[in-house]
Amino acid sequence: EPEVTQTPSHQVTQMGQEVILRCVPISNHLYFYWYRQILGQKVEFLVSFYNNEISEKSEIFDDQFSVERPDGSNFTLKIRSTKLEDSAMYFCATGAAELSYEQYFGPGTRLTVT
Amino acid sequence: GNSVTQMEGPVTLSEEAFLTINCTYTATGYPSLFWYVQYPGEGLQLLLKATKADDKGSNKGFEATYRKETTSFHLEKGSVQVSDSAVYFCALSPTSGGSYIPTFGRGTSLIVHP
Numbered sequence: 632e633p634e635v636t637q638t639p640s641h642q643v644t645q646m647g648q649e650v651i652l653r654c655v656p657i658s659n660h661l662y663f664y665w666y667r668q669i670l671g672q673k674v675e676f677l678v679s680f681y682n683n684e685i686s687e688k689s690e691i692f693d694d695q696f697s698v699e700r701p702d703g704s705n706f707t708l709k710i711r712s713t714k715l716e717d718s719a720m721y722f723c724a725t726g727a728a729e730l731s732y733e734q735y736f737g738p739g740t741r742l743t744v745t
Numbered sequence: 746g747n748s749v750t751q752m753e754g755p756v757t758l759s760e761e762a763f764l765t766i767n768c769t770y771t772a773t774g775y776p777s778l779f780w781y782v783q784y785p786g787e788g789l790q791l792l793l794k795a796t797k798a799d800d801k802g803s804n805k806g807f808e809a810t811y812r813k814e815t816t817s818f819h820l821e822k823g824s825v826q827v828s829d830s831a832v833y834f835c836a837l838s839p840t841s842g843g844s845y846i847p848t849f850g851r852g853t854s855l856i857v858h859p
Binding site: 634635674676679739 | 781791
């Protein structure tokens with residue numbers, strides 16, 4: 632069964648450093664999403680991406696965040712200058728259609744900022 | 746705005762016990778409702794969904810009924826197994842207004858003992 636994969640599974644970084652989280656979507660999916668979950672809190676939407684541009688973003692997705700599909704397959708989330716409060720589990724999700732409610736989630740990347 | 750509230754965990758049960766995980770929501774319009782499950786080390790998987798009032802979603806012995814009058818979508822299973830141990834997320838997705846981004850609850854951890 633096709634699945635979304637994410638790398639790395641765990642990333643530890645120092646405050647102020649840049650990190651790139653990677654996601655490999657299911658091959659025929661066109662809609663991509665990033666979510667995060669701070670430990671013990673809700674899963675929060677960050678951004679959606681379609682046709683090489685951002686479709687929608689939340690208040691959390693400020694100027695320190697960016698997304699791209701650098702090679703047409705990987706979907707990346709970059710955090711330019713990490714803060715302690717960026718420590719969270721980051722989930723990538725992909726879907727075949729915008730109106731499909733069945734987003735397929737990856738296993739997540741745990742980001743720890745020290 | 747939209748919100749989802751689900752009971753806090755962990756919920757600890759013995760095998761074959763009856764499970765209820767409560768979920769209530771606040772939303773404008775008529776959202777679709779979902780339950781996702783996250784097994785250890787894996788991403789969120791769609792467990793079941795309901796798209797209109799009085800619909801019952803079901804899968805793998807789990808059920809949830811869309812109750813508009815009580816704005817609830819409680820998850821139930823008649824006889825849990827050890828393999829059901831996971832974190833369960835209730836979520837809603839708008840069906841109008843131009844945004845279909847889901848709103849999640851905090852998740853409820855279920856631990857089933859043999």
